[in-house]
Amino acid sequence: MSTPRSASQRVLSNRVFLWLCLCAINIAVVVLAVLLISIVWQGWGTLSWQFLGNFASRKPSEAGIAASLWGSVWVCTICGVVALPLGIGTAVFLEEFAKKSRFTRIVQTNIMNLAGVPSIVYGILGLTAFARMFGVLGTNADDALSWGDSESLWYVRLPFGSSVLAGGLTLMLVILPVVIISTQEALRSVPGSLRAGAMALGATRWQTVWGITLPAAIPGIMTGAILSMSRAIGESAPLLVLGGILLVFNTPQNLMSDFAILPLQIYNWAGRPQPAFHEIAASAIMVQLVVLLAFNGVAVLIRQKLQKPLQ
């Protein structure tokens, strides 16, 4: 402190700071509350089991979100199931196993950069890599290599085309950098003394990671997972590039099924001229929020199950 200040001055600045913080949180909460209330106000009346079970229709009263709801659930489940192990594995390798070298530095820089890439770019990558497989297997879906009956759960074909699997993998690309970075941060926050203690007792590096470091880092990892899954559910640009399907009269049956997603359905309804479509768009937003909370709920559950108290 260069200039000594009186006690009352310091108390005043403390109070001002407190008020600024309160304002900040209130603005955030009020905006969210206004948004939620207006959505529920608009969408509650048209939300029904029929709305959840019907397919798209030109009549707002008969339109439903069965296809886009289950499309979103399939795509996000695939995305989470692939991205979390892959992302956490990468982070564990970079933090706990890899020696700091020029190679790991390049990888690290690239991951940082990828986290800032607009998601539509991943859409183009997903289209090329997963949906078309670089065109080496032909572009026509009828010529694809396939295994199994197209109606069965285990049907697989190459290239994937604009299927739920291609969609999930594309979203995986979008969230992978975020998962890796947040996992790394969580691992770094685990005190080094814990690792050293485990090593001193003769544990291998793997035993240390599995028994000590990962359980201690689970809260941070799962927070990262929640944030990235929330992003995946709301993402529409990469999937628009991938196929942008809006109307489909089936819920996904297998990994190769065509799919629609909720954000695209909401966007389309909200842009229609008829006000009745705006109302069902609001209902779909409510469903989307529930799906989002459900996915996050799973992450919270995993966190509670896996978290071991540090002693």
Next chain:
Amino acid sequence: MNTLSLIASLTLLATSSGVHARTQDAAPLKGAIKIDGSSTVYPITEAVAEEFNKSEKKVRVTVGISGTGGGFKRFCAGEVDIADASRPIKKAEAEAAAKSGVEFVELPIAYDGLTIVVHPKNTWCSSLTLADVKKIYSASGTAKLWKDINPTWPAVAIKVYSPGTDSGTFDYFKEVTVGKDGAIRSDISVSEDDNVLVRGVAGDENSIGFFGCAYYFENKEQLKAVGIDNGKGVIMPTVDTIENGSYTPFSRPLFIYINKASAARPEVEAFVAFYLAHATELVNEVGYVKLPAAIYAKVANNWKLRRIGTQFTTAAGDAVTTPLAQAYE
């Protein structure tokens, strides 16, 4: 593969008795129809697919909304069977199709009348000539105040609204007002969501905007449509004037393009036949305007003959901007 024999038998079927040969006791159709393209055309295709799905449950119809350009990209690569388009195919796109061996049939299916609107309290402006519209919207336009168009109008600034520059609506408007090489003013309020434009114009007494007629028909009490004075009297945008072509030049045709190879598949054949048979009723229901019966007859004939190529290019392959009624007379 049995595709060849299928095509052969279908050609026989098509030549002998046409699409109506399918009888009630015929085996239900199977297969998949992939459609992609304009989100403007989407409501029509959605309505047709919805009705088609009621009778042909085994056919998996998917409709995407990648936009007219995105749809054509996939269509010309042979990835989708049908492209929804809010403008005719461009020369470069047709060339891409030819390169990958895709032949297509072009079918106009509806009109979207671009409606120019002002605030209901705007008492002075009830019609504009094309030259006036150009004065307001073109980059070199001189009309910044309402007074600049007509000296008896108030000397207040015109607040100009327009759909996003990526939209087909904007493209079409630009082409008929300032031409292909012209430019629209940049100091205007732009939104990709036409509902935002509706709210914008409805909330500002000195504003002007334009969008598809469906948005005007749904918000008639909040907006005032401006008639177009094309020298032969003022024409208001109504279902009738758009359909009979007198509301020029702002009646914009909407299309579907069908891959000729896909058209040989029974499910695609049935779907397109269903589309043409039900277009008149469904088009109006979702807020667009049906084409005159004469054009539908011509379109149905083009489909029957599988007439390939677009009617909007010259013999040399250059794009032309002809009104639909002329191109399909």
